Amino acid sequence: MDHFLYRDGALYAEDVPLTEIAAAVGTPFYVYSTATLLRHFHLFDQALEGLDHLVCYAVKAASNQAILRTLAEAGAGMDVVSQGEYRRAKAAGVPGERIVFSGVGKTAEDIRVALSGGIRQFNVESEPELEVISAVAQELGVIAPITVRVNPDVDAKTHAKIATGKSENKFGIPIARAREVYARAAKLPGIDVIGIDVHIGSQLTQLEPFEMAYHKVAELTELLRADGHNIRRLDLGGGLGIPYARSNEAPPLPSDYGALVRRTLGHLGCEIEIEPGRLVVGNAGLLVSEVIYVKHGEGRDFLIVDAAMNDLIRPAMYEAHHDIVPVIEPAPAVELAPIDVVGPICETGDTFARQRPMPPLAAGDLIAFRSAGAYGAVMSSEYNSRLLIPEVMVKGDQFAVIRRRPTFDEMINRDTIPEWL
Template identity: 45%
Template sequence: MSNSTSPADVTNTPTHASNCPDVTVQTEQGLYINPTALTAHLPALAYRNNTLYMEDISIDELAERYATPCYIYSKQAIVAVYQDYSDSFAAIEHQICYAVKANSNLAVLGVLAQAGAGFDIVSRGELMRVLAAGGKASKVVFSGVGKTADDIEFALNQGISCFNVESVNELILINKVAQQLNKSAPISLRVNPDVDANTHPYISTGLKDNKFGIAHDKAVAVYQQATAMSHIDIIGIDCHIGSQLTEVAPFIAALDKLIELIQNLADKGIQLKHIDLGGGLGVRYIDEAPITIAEFAQALLPKLTTLGLKVFFEPGRSMVANAGILLTRVDILKPTEHKNFAIVDAAMNDLIRPALYQAEMAVIPAVLSSVDADIEAMQAWDIVGAICETGDFLAKDRLLNLAGNDLLAITGAGAYGMVMSSNYNTRPRAAEVMVAGTQHQLIRKRESIEELYASEALWSAYQ
């Protein structure tokens, strides 16, 4: 791994190049993450004169303006990844449908809609967000295992592009609702190919033990059943095998199984218009080495070109994870005989990935000092929140030089961060900000404590 950065990024900045060229160094005390080496691999982030910047705004300035905890997103980074996907698959007809569940802020959706993206949704609420952000229902695919009659009716009335059907009973329900509306419902079946994505079990979705999709060996029969339904229009086939995949082999295995099904369906007179390979391409959080989007495309294009169908992709994490950071300040340092705790103003209610998935995310200082060039001078800290749970941690055993009120950035927080946050312990959710060059805008205000219970009422029935 390289720690190369542009000259502007390293001016007066400790680069640690002489003694630790890698992004990470594991010691007996804890894990050291080289801030300048890490940011060299991340879009929109760089140190300038020892200060961390996103695009052309210093993180210090953003924290001063919007306070902490606060999510910050780079418009440039979001659009660049979308364009990378679109350019990499330019040789075939395709549609990039951003997975809204990764980050559903209206500003994020609006930026992607303006860039030409479609959207992958899993609820009526997500569809309403897409429409509010300027997205087109005709470029939306509706996934998810629990679509209700109301969801289906709303989506049909909006002119949804396609339902990714996950069960026979869902197919029956879609047909019934479409018949009541005198509409034809465009569908694809989400096939569960029983491919091991080699990822965390909570984000693996393509195995027979998972709740998602229709079993591969049942798919042809279900397609045949769909042909007999009066208000169903079969247009595609879909699969999604999991998230944070760093190798192409699982995608190839799933694609081969779908191609086999497509050929079997064609033999039975069922012609499809598109194939949807879902999302799941992984990102680099610290020192992972996922395949690039270009490598992903190069591996799939030969088979997809021969197939001749329009191709849909549903990227989420890879579109926005490294476009975002979570800013937090150190409130209290609590060293003990057995463990050092840095209690920060963010917590598991703001970012649950470390507690839920045991996710390892980088924590780097907003401002570097001369001490940050010396691993031997650092202590190992658990970065924890103030929530009353032992599971409330953001990182463990990290070698850092910390003092009270230090500003820290948790990188890779653009996906499954704010969107999974909660009000546990009656904590207001963080603000969200988008940066574009030297411009920045509040795109979601911080909640007040009063807002958290404004819709509640005291019990008064018998007073």
């Protein structure tokens, strides 16, 4: 469920018509619904009610500080994968004890910044990383809380580019070597081994892969405790998917996921962390764009819009589907016709949809890409020297620009021409 609905023939974000935002900020732009963000966060929080737990929002999904602060004020922790994300979370007012640091390539400087500013834990991805964390912690005279990310070799049945739990993926250590690595971690100075981390992928639409992974985590917890480790926290990652096409069968609900966690891991008495991103913010955001031209080609027509792959790269990168709807509601009996929805970038890959059934549209009409809140603005770029587009947040009948569109001069003047030119 989201809070983007037609009212009086026009699409609204909560109580604000999208046409009003478009008139104020221009197109294209991203818009987020506060009510949808909070609803989805609370669904996860309630799903784990009765368990000692913390829901850590995956900052990589959408990292604007307004989104982070909205979720933090609701009680969320944060899962970060870079120093920049750590600094964003801190700037948004998130205390260090609610920030988990994941990612396969943490540098000594990343670790130093997090230990100095406060951190809930590091999710360690490799033995060399473990050694660096120990060395930096000793240098600073502090203790670094860590979990080790284990790779359970479970097929998440998702897109190959976002699967993370198979043996050939770059993430974590093989679960078969976990006892050896934990034994090494326990001997290192400056390290406090507090738990286990696992994350098998993104956009999962079935619970079975989670269940397979969590059974393996439960077995490992018992083994590590028998080895003398005080395993008291389990970080289960994120990955629960959303229905990008409204005609598709909905993925499992957070309540079903919570029941699975209780069934597989509840008996261990561990604090549970989960790291949802897409399911919290995905359906909380739209990309709004204006039609530039309708072009009639040989055997197919093209809807050329002012958004492009640099603004929303998911269709080009992952062959991802986004429902596309007109901002002005079409008449109920209007006839749909197939059309390619494309952007203005000079690549054939700049295509959002091929032969998508759409109502008649004309230059100047507005369209909205649904389910664009996750991995939209955060993955945008200035390819073709296109300006980064605004982000807008809505709360009730109010809206605010939370990232403005830069000027062309600001973009161009970041370049520095060497003296010899």
